[in-house]
Amino acid sequence: xxxxxxxAMDYDVVIVGAGPSGLSAAIRLKQIDPALEVVVxxxxxxxxxxxxxxxxxxxxxxxxxxxxxxxxxxxxxxxxKEDNFYMLSASGKVRIPNWPMPKLMSNHxxxxxxxxxxxxxxxxxxxxxxxxxxxxxxxxxxxxDTNEDGSPRVAxxxxxxxxxxxxxxxxxxxxxGLELRGKYVFFGEGVRxxxxxxxxxxxxxxxxxEPQKFGLGMKEIWEIDPAKHREGTVSHTMGWPLGKNxxxxxxxxxxxxxxVFIGLVTHLNYENPHVFPYMEFQRLKHHxxxxxxxxxxxxxxxxxxxxxxxxxxSLPKLSFxxxxxxxxxxxxxxxxxxxxxHNAMLSGIAAAEAAAGAIAAERxxxxxxxxxxxxxxxxxxxxxxxxxxxxxxxxKLGLMGSLAFGGLDMWxxxxxxxxxxxxxxxxxxxxxxxxPADKFEPIDYPKPDGVLSFDxxxxxxxxxxxxxxxxPCHLKLAQADVPISVNLPKFDEPAQRYCPAxxxxxxxxDGKPEFVINFQNCVHCKTCDIKDPSQNITWTTPQGADxxxxxxx
Amino acid sequence: MKxxxxxxxxxxxxxxxxxxxxxxxxxxxxxxMSMNPFDEIAVEEAxxxxxxxxxxxxxxxxxxxxxxxxxxxxxxxxxxxxxxxITAADDVHTDIEPLAVAKLLDKVVEVEExxxxxxxxxxxxxxxxxxxxxLAALLGWGQATSASALExxxxxxxxxxxxxGGLQVVEVKLPAIVTCDLRLNEPRYASLPNIMKAKKKPLxxxxxxxxxVDVTPRLELVKTDEPAARAAGQIVGSVDELISKLKxxxxx
Numbered sequence: 001x002x003x004x005x006x007x008a009m010d011y012d013v014v015i016v017g018a019g020p021s022g023l024s025a026a027i028r029l030k031q032i033d034p035a036l037e038v039v040v041x042x043x044x045x046x047x048x049x050x051x052x053x054x055x056x057x058x059x060x061x062x063x064x065x066x067x068x069x070x071x072x073x074x075x076x077x078x079x080x081k082e083d084n085f086y087m088l089s090a091s092g093k094v095r096i097p098n099w100p101m102p103k104l105m106s107n108h109x110x111x112x113x114x115x116x117x118x119x120x121x122x123x124x125x126x127x128x129x130x131x132x133x134x135x136x137x138x139x140x141x142x143x144x145d146t147n148e149d150g151s152p153r154v155a156x157x158x159x160x161x162x163x164x165x166x167x168x169x170x171x172x173x174x175x176x177g178l179e180l181r182g183k184y185v186f187f188g189e190g191v192r193x194x195x196x197x198x199x200x201x202x203x204x205x206x207x208x209x210e211p212q213k214f215g216l217g218m219k220e221i222w223e224i225d226p227a228k229h230r231e232g233t234v235s236h237t238m239g240w241p242l243g244k245n246x247x248x249x250x251x252x253x254x255x256x257x258x259x260v261f262i263g264l265v266t267h268l269n270y271e272n273p274h275v276f277p278y279m280e281f282q283r284l285k286h287h288x289x290x291x292x293x294x295x296x297x298x299x300x301x302x303x304x305x306x307x308x309x310x311x312x313x314s315l316p317k318l319s320f321x322x323x324x325x326x327x328x329x330x331x332x333x334x335x336x337x338x339x340x341x342h343n344a345m346l347s348g349i350a351a352a353e354a355a356a357g358a359i360a361a362e363r364x365x366x367x368x369x370x371x372x373x374x375x376x377x378x379x380x381x382x383x384x385x386x387x388x389x390x391x392x393x394x395x396k397l398g399l400m401g402s403l404a405f406g407g408l409d410m411w412x413x414x415x416x417x418x419x420x421x422x423x424x425x426x427x428x429x430x431x432x433x434x435x436p437a438d439k440f441e442p443i444d445y446p447k448p449d450g451v452l453s454f455d456x457x458x459x460x461x462x463x464x465x466x467x468x469x470x471x472p473c474h475l476k477l478a479q480a481d482v483p484i485s486v487n488l489p490k491f492d493e494p495a496q497r498y499c500p501a502x503x504x505x506x507x508x509x510d511g512k513p514e515f516v517i518n519f520q521n522c523v524h525c526k527t528c529d530i531k532d533p534s535q536n537i538t539w540t541t542p543q544g545a546d547x548x549x550x551x552x553x
Numbered sequence: 554m555k556x557x558x559x560x561x562x563x564x565x566x567x568x569x570x571x572x573x574x575x576x577x578x579x580x581x582x583x584x585x586m587s588m589n590p591f592d593e594i595a596v597e598e599a600x601x602x603x604x605x606x607x608x609x610x611x612x613x614x615x616x617x618x619x620x621x622x623x624x625x626x627x628x629x630x631x632x633x634x635x636x637x638x639i640t641a642a643d644d645v646h647t648d649i650e651p652l653a654v655a656k657l658l659d660k661v662v663e664v665e666e667x668x669x670x671x672x673x674x675x676x677x678x679x680x681x682x683x684x685x686x687x688l689a690a691l692l693g694w695g696q697a698t699s700a701s702a703l704e705x706x707x708x709x710x711x712x713x714x715x716x717x718g719g720l721q722v723v724e725v726k727l728p729a730i731v732t733c734d735l736r737l738n739e740p741r742y743a744s745l746p747n748i749m750k751a752k753k754k755p756l757x758x759x760x761x762x763x764x765x766v767d768v769t770p771r772l773e774l775v776k777t778d779e780p781a782a783r784a785a786g787q788i789v790g791s792v793d794e795l796i797s798k799l800k801x802x803x804x805x
Contacts, residue, residue, distance in 0.1 A: 007746050045565070045585055117583055160745030175744040201764040223574060258574075300571055300580075450785070464585065466567040528750050549567050 002549040005156065011037045013355055015184030016139045016195060018042035019051060020061070020115065020341050021327030023122040024348030025355075027065055030358040032127035038131045039180055041159045043138035043524075045545040048116035048201060050524055052553045053341060054261060056080060056107055056116045056234055058215045058380065061345025063119075066125070075117045078256050081232030086289070088240040095290050102410040104386070105336055107234055112253045112261070115341055122410040130220050134159070136545035142195055143179050145365070147321065152324035152540055153365050156181035156412040162543050168472050177522040182220050183364035184355045185323035188348065190392045191306045192526035194540050204295055205316035205325070205513035211429040212331050213310040213391060214530045215248060218281045218500050219263035220459075221552060222394045224297035229258045236338065238399055240287065241280050242399045245443065246270035247394050250284055251338065252293070257298075258295065265338075268498075269428070271435035272443070273496040282453035283492030286446070286470040294452055302462040303498035303550050308333050308340070309374060310412050312388040312486040313423050317373055319367045326349050333384055336390045336410060350374040380553075384406065385393075386413035392424035425447075434533040437492035456502040464549035465501070467542050473517050474542035475503065475528065482536040483515035491533050523548045554668035554705075554729075555610045556599040558633065560592040562617055562624040563678040572715065579678070584695070585655045587735045588624040589664060592674025594733045597740040598703060600632035603655045607705050608669075612636050614661055616654050618642050622756065628753035630743035637661060642766045651760065653761075653768040655687035658762035660694060669710065674699045674732040681770050685732040692805055695725030699734040 013029055015022040016039050029038050035248050044050035059076060062069045069076065083106065085096040088459040098106070123133055133496040137160040145155035160177035163483045166171060191214065200206055231254050247267035266277040284292060306313075307397055308331030315332070318325050327344030334340065354371035358364075375381055389409045395401035405421075413419050448454050467474075477483070487493040488506060493515070495504035501523045524547045529539040565568060565585040573580045587594075602608040613628035615621040615638040626637035639657055641649050662670065675682035691698035694736040697712035701720070709791035710729050715736065725731075743751075761768045769789045791796045 009749075045567075045587070048583070049585060114583075118582065133750075134745060134748060137748075162742040162744070173739065173741050175742045178745045298574075354768075463567050464568045465567075549565060551568075551583045551585065 002141070004336055005174045006179045008179040008181055008535070011039045011083055011180060011182045012359055013038050013184050013186060013269065014180045014350050015040045015186045015188060016157055017188035017190060017193070017329075018044075018047045018123055018133055018135065019119060019188055019190055019200075019327065019344065020122070021329075021344035021348040022186060023119060023126055024065055024345040025188065025326060025352040026126045026131040026188050027122065027129060027350045028352030029128070029356055030131055030548070032352065033360070034130060034361065036356065040131060040133045041137050041139045041157065041180065041543050042133065042135040043541055044135055044547060046135045047133065047134070048120040049549050050215070050547055051116040051119050052105055052303045053115035054253060054338065055113050055265065055341060056110050057113045057115070057118065058110050058339055058342040061349065061426045063340045063345065064107065064114070064349055072125070076113050076137055078112040078232055080110045080112060080234050082230070082234065082236040082357065083107045084233070084268050086237045088237045088287055088289070090482070091288055100407060102407065102414050104182060104414055106408065114548050116553045128305050129501070133355075137177075138541040138544040139195060140177075140541050141182060142198060145322070151321065151513070152202065154185045154320065154459045156185060157195065160544060163473055164470055166470060171470065179488060184368065186348075186351055187323065187329045188326035190343075191308045191328045191530055192539070193329045198327055199320060199325070200316050200324070201500065202276050205320060208312040209316055210310060210426045212308060212314045213426050214268045214430050215265045215307040215309050216277050216326065216498065216500065216527050217259060217263055217265045217307050218278065218304040219302070219553065220299050220306050221243055221301040222260045222294055222299050224256055224260050224294060226258050229260070229294055230254050231256060233334040235493070238353050241283050242266060243506060244398070245272050245275050246277075246280075247399065252290065260297070261296070261365065262290070263419060267309065267394075267547055268306070268430040268527065269433040271433055272440040272495040273491040274440055274442045275439050276443065276445055278456055278497070278500045282448050283520070285452045291452055299459075299462065299550060301455065302459040303548055303551060303553050304523050304527075306530055309335050309391050309427060311335055311391055312381070312384040312435070314426065315384075317372070318370055319372045321367055322365045323444055324354075324371050334387055336387050336406070342538060343383060346380050347375060347421045350378060354415045377388065386410060389419055389421045389424045389546070396424075396425065397398045399545060409465070410465050430530055431533050431535050432532070434491060434494065436490055456500070457521070460501045463501070463523050465521060465523050466545055466549075467522065467546040468471065473519045474519055475517050476538045477539055478536045478538065482534045484513050486534050488513060489533070495528055495537070497531060498527050500525060500527065504528070554580045554606050555612060555665060556602060557658075557662060557665055557667040558592070558595050558611060558613050559654070559670070559672050559684070560613050560615050560624050560626065560628050561589045561594065561673070562615065563587050563589045563676050566590060566677060570611065572777050576776050576778065578646055578774065580668055582749060582777040586620070586623070586645070588627050589673050589676045589701070591675060591677070591679075591733055592624075593740040594675050594735070594737050595671040596628045596631050596633060597738045598733060601738065602705060611668065612637065612665055614639065614658065616641050616649050616657055618645050618647075620645070624747070625756060626751050627743050629754045629756070630747040631741060632747075635754055636642045637759060638756060639759045639761060639764075641761045649768050650770055650772055651681050651683035651687055652771065652793045653766065654684050654764045657764055657768070658684070658688050659691040659762060668706070669727055672730065672732045674734055685730050692730075693767045695729040696732075697723050697725045697729065698732045698789040700731050701734045701736045703731060703737065777789045
């Protein structure tokens with residue numbers, strides 16, 4: 001291949017990803033020192049296009065950035081008025097009272113938001129402060145440098161490369177993009193970020209930590225009958241339809257404008273490879289409680305995104321020479337609180353403070369250990385540590401056991417700061433948890449009715465996703481034959497089912513099975529990279545501006 | 554020769570268009586918007602003419618909400634030299650009608666005196682396919698619409714048009730209006746270095762009042778409806794079954 005030459009630009013801080021963590025970091029850097037040169041790169045066609053979250057927001061991070069956020073017109077206006085937990089059976093429900101739940105699970109003072117719109121607003125604030133934000137520019141490579149002792153350090157990223165042909169060669173409209181170099185590089189790519197994954201591997205940042213655990217969150221926005229809409233109502237359900245097949249639960253949030261955000265999170269540590277998370281989500285909506293709510297309404301958007309669930313014991317080392325991991329690039333979701341955006345924002349703020357201090361002391365390219373300390377000893381650590389055993393208890397004891405023991409554990413942790421369990425391990429990764437297909441019964445999912453439930457490809461159209469066809473497939477197989485030679489006989493190739501966008505298919509060609517990757521459908525959720533039992537799929541970034549175009553997600 | 558390129562910020566072609574629940578139009582709140590694809594082709598053609606030395610300057614103009622600046626910045630990143638933003642609406646749901654746009658462009662042409670206006674043949678949001686033609690009428694210039702090839706030589710524009718059954722070639726004397734079809738060219742990517750440079754290119758901000766043009770709508774929107782849902786298909790096992798189903802449906 002011909003050598004590619006690129007222009008380079010120097011910044012103080014280069015931030016990958018215009019999500020809550022990256023934008024908070026950018027804003028904080030400029031608040032501390034307006035002279036700092038800060039650039040944010042975003043692969044989505046615009047800020048917010050790739051943001052998908054529930055979301056109930058704890059405004060603590062927002063308030064740290066802007067004590068006057070209410071007056072500044074942040075799109076954070078729907079205060080939670082009612083908070084319900086239900087245990088579902090196929091046709092019934094039992095409401096779990098709020099009193100046995102630890103205070104940390106209460107949503108009092110929190111807001112139902114579209115995190116996409118919050119990010120759009122944060123981006124406006126950042127630009128006013130002089131941050132350069134470039135949406136539609138995917139950071140596709142890390143720029144490495146070598147220290148004097150020969151050890152590597154992150155020096156920047158390559159972004160904005162366009163126009164490669166499907167075979168990887170250079171097309172007629174090729175644009176090489178730019179090398180954006182920074183004294184520090186922040187990775188705020190969200191869960192299972194492609195460059196973050198590379199950095200974690202290169203510096204072995206997960207050494208001595210528990211494996212990261214994940215969930216797959218799918219979400220639809222519905223416009224419902226105003227008579228049934230109760231703005232500010234938050235409901236969570238557990239039990240049916242996932243039942244014993246998988247951990248997880250649903251959320252139903254009544255947002256503004258008669259909209260309801262409804263979604264299902266499926267923990268990706270499920271064993272039964274016949275589990276079809278998308279179809280679980282579709283049948284959830286036929287539960288009488290939910291069907292009544294949605295009846296007469298209209299689904300206006302669909303999307304999906306993986307969620308980090310490993311919590312405190314899965315946090316990798318956060319700093320490395322030349323940069324840090326922010327938010328869910330590391331994995332800062334609080335599982336029982338079902339929230340991570342507040343920690344993402346707080347982590348961005350902490351990283352900004354550490355980097356600004358280091359740059360003021362004329363440092364560059366080294367480790368920001370002050371950030372590591374701030375996360376573990378500051379508000380993020382205080383949020384994550386007391387709940388660290390909920391997820392492993394869930395995995396070990398199932399739903400009912402985890403409710404009892406996980407609840408107890410959160411009480412002792414939050415009241416006395418100790419746990420009967422110490423710190424529990426997660427054990428296997430989600431990919432390793434997948435069991436062989438012949439040990440489990442296939443699951444018979446009802447056919448979507450086209451009114452409350454929809455087939456996968458119809459719904460994917462409501463993610464407004466698109467990828468230019470004449471580019472290399474961004475979903476890389478380490479070995480091309482594994483899906484058919486290993487995954488199909490052993491696991492009935494679960495990619496056909498775990499992908500919420502129908503990217504992967506096994507079709508018959510000349511009497512033989514063939515693995516097909518429809519990368520154009522990809523919604524950038526990263527589930528394949530996580531759940532493939534052979535760990536044969538690597539999610540890399542496609543060209544900038546490709547992928548979903550989420551409104552109000 | 555100076556080339557003027559009008560560009561419109563429209564709903565992105567990837568977005569699943571949705572009608573507002575009250576039927577008053579398409580919901581554009583927080584929806585991804587971008588430059589009308591036909592206008593991208595127009596910008597590309599103008600920039601290529603400049604690169605060939607035929608044009609000396611490319612000026613992009615956009616009429617709409619203040620955010621239309623985004624479309625102009627894209628045009629500047631693609632190679633336009635400067636831009637004019639005419640802010641004519643506060644709400645993204647307010648569409649400026651073709652006649653009002655043509656009247657504004659008429660005034661811009663009066664000031665800028667371009668030798669050629671290259672426009673998209675239509676905007677993908679309302680598919681009016683009218684602005685170029687109306688502008689030609691107001692200016693009294695020649696027009697060549699739906700161009701799939703364009704050559705400029707000896708004070709004329711030679712335009713190839715894809716018509717039913719073949720290609721039609723027309724020649725118009727400059728100054729003229731040319732509107733672009735899909736196959737005229739493949740627009741370049743707005744590269745990151747060029748987007749950075751585009752932030753520094755001149756962008757003039759105007760209002761319809763500056764030009765003395767009234768943009769009040771003259772058309773009344775009666776109703777906006779989504780297309781009817783397609784009925785589910787059926788897989789039949791044999792030709793006989795197909796025929797009997799068709800008979801049942803009364804089409805055979």
